[in-house]
Amino acid sequence: MNNDCIFCKIITGVIPAQKIYEDDKVFAFLDINPVNPGHTLVIPKEHFKNIMETPPEILCNLVKVVQKIAPAIVKATDSEGFNVGINTGSSAGQVIFHTHIHVMPRRSDDGRALWKGKEYGEGEIEETAEKIKTAIG
Numbered sequence: 001m002n003n004d005c006i007f008c009k010i011i012t013g014v015i016p017a018q019k020i021y022e023d024d025k026v027f028a029f030l031d032i033n034p035v036n037p038g039h040t041l042v043i044p045k046e047h048f049k050n051i052m053e054t055p056p057e058i059l060c061n062l063v064k065v066v067q068k069i070a071p072a073i074v075k076a077t078d079s080e081g082f083n084v085g086i087n088t089g090s091s092a093g094q095v096i097f098h099t100h101i102h103v104m105p106r107r108s109d110d111g112r113a114l115w116k117g118k119e120y121g122e123g124e125i126e127e128t129a130e131k132i133k134t135a136i137g
């Protein structure tokens with residue numbers, strides 16, 4: 001529990017939220033500012049600031065819950081599919097520093113376009129792959 005964390009306060013009930021699922025390790029509730037109605041945040045009950053700080057077995061628990069509840073979110077909101085997202089770091093849009101997975105129900109006519117891919121320059125894709133492989137070690 002982190003006393004300065006909004007999501008920790010949601011888990012303990014200090015801040016209200018629309019909880020849709022809970023087990024001993026995972027909590028899921030509706031995002032207050034949804035991409036589409038039913039947009040859900042799946043979070044560990046234990047506080048970690050992002051996925052890199054989250055133990056792998058806890059990440060597995062989160063993904064299992066995503067798999068379990070996403071079909072229900074899609075069905076209940078009359079959607080067709082869903083996006084799963086994890087923002088890591090401010091530059092990637094992370095605003096709340098308690099690990100969370102976004103589950104965003106989608107319809108083909110919802111007007112919520114995804115970002116478009118950009119093109120690599122000459123030789124850039126190979127060079128990028130080499131740099132990443134070197135960094136992985």
Ligand code: AMP
Nearest residue numbers: 006017030031032033087093094095096
């Ligand atoms: P991120 O940008 O990945 O850190 O996502 C944080 C998400 O938390 C945003 O989509 C917010 O709309 C959502 N959010 C912030 N405060 C609350 C709250 N009190 N209840 C529900 N969702 C919240």
Ligand code: ZN
Nearest residue numbers: 005008047098
């Ligand atoms: Zn927290």
